Amino acid sequence: MVDTLVVCDFACEGCRRSGLPTRPLRVRVRLPRSAQMTTYSMNRRGFLRVAGISAGAAAALAACGTPGSSGAGGAGGATITMFHWAGAQGTVPVQVGDAYAKAKGVTVKYIEGTNADVFPKLVSSVQINRSNPLLNLGFFNAQSFAQGNSKDLWLPVPDSVSALSGVLPKYQIPGRKGAYLVMDAMGLVYNKKAFPTPPTSWMDLFAAANKGKVTTWDAPAFSVNAVPVIAKLNGGSETNLQPGIDVFAKAAKAKQFRGFISSVDQLRQQLNSGEVVIAPGFQGVAEPWIQAGDPIGFAVPKEGAMAFPEGFQIVKGSNDAQVTASAELMNELFTPANVAAYCNATGTLPLVRGATMDARYANRPSFQLSTVEQAIQVDWAALVTSITAATQAWNDQVKANI
Secondary structure, eight states: OOEEEEEEOOOOOOHHHHOOSSSEEEEEEOOOOGGOOEEEEHHHHHHHHSSSHHHHHHHHHHEEEEEEEESSSTTEEEEEEEEEEEEGGGGGHHHHHHHHHHTTTOEEEEEEEEEHHHHHHHHHHHHHHTSOOSSSSEEEEEEHHHHHHTOEEEEOTTTOGGGGGGGOOGGGGGGOSSEEEEEEEEEEETTTTTSSSOOOOOOGGGGGGGGGOOOOOTTTTTSSSSSSHHHTTTTTTTTTTTTHHHHHHHHTTOOOOEEEEOOOOOOHHHHHHHHHHEEEEEEHHHHHHHTOOSEEEEEOTOOOOOEEEEEEEEEETOOOHHHHHHHHHHHHTTTTTHHHHHHHHOOOEOOBOOOOOOOGGGTOOOGGGGHHHTBBOOHHHHHHHHHHHHHHHHEEEEGGGG
């Protein structure tokens, strides 16, 4: 071994931000004699691979980095974009994101919307440039989890996200391709003035008394438009949605539907005004409206609610610093305290051990995990295989008659 002077000949953004000199960094290390060098000049990547760097040199190097990274695989200075759902569903993610950004020197940007409009945009963005996805960390429903997995959109969640060990075993994702945070119950949302007594069946969506005042989501958002549930209740399955589409097609020809909705805010407005009196919807979406005093109710149909897990994914194509930052933020989002805050703000059920809901939910059966676990279950991976053909059938037989 011989003493050798190694020169890190880059003047990086990390050095400029930290106030370090921007001249080349010279560090004496020990290299094998076979290297036959006295002064060895290399770029940053090569410099990082050099063995035997002294403690002082390592400390200096820790400040180095390219824009958007902290240099040693950290997240400092990174910019990430997180997708969250609208309304109360976004309150806790933004609060946690802002606190994390302030503590870590990371910039967190936000996209607010629904899976129905943001997921297709994410797919388009990676088709254009796999290395520049629309977002880095996103809150998605079970259909999008499965759909994104089939399109190779997701990165495994790093082992550093230790909080995932608290997720209930039944809801752990194979290969850590994302993580479920909460579960919602899908049933019927309705206008209380039109229904002094809550509706009792999924088939109330198609009752003649509600003609012209029913809505749902357009395809391919089958996870939220009730088609899989109606299909299963009429002899179909996740791989055979046609029996459900047949029911919707007959209703569309009878002018049962006012149209399709494209946002939860639109649904709320239509239910409040009475333009729509009943629709498939989620307890977690409706609960903040109910707490706000809107004349809106949520009913669990006699056939059962639909169980609906939701959680976060890290998007493939994010750079190293963005992955690090996304993982660190996920670790915060999955703490029991933050999961509890999310559930209490949104009326969803926690899937993380130690997260507890407020007393106001304690005596309401639809807020018990056992109720949702006994609900209608959907094979999301199987559903994804049906989406293309089902969307075409929907467009031809349902949408064409709206």
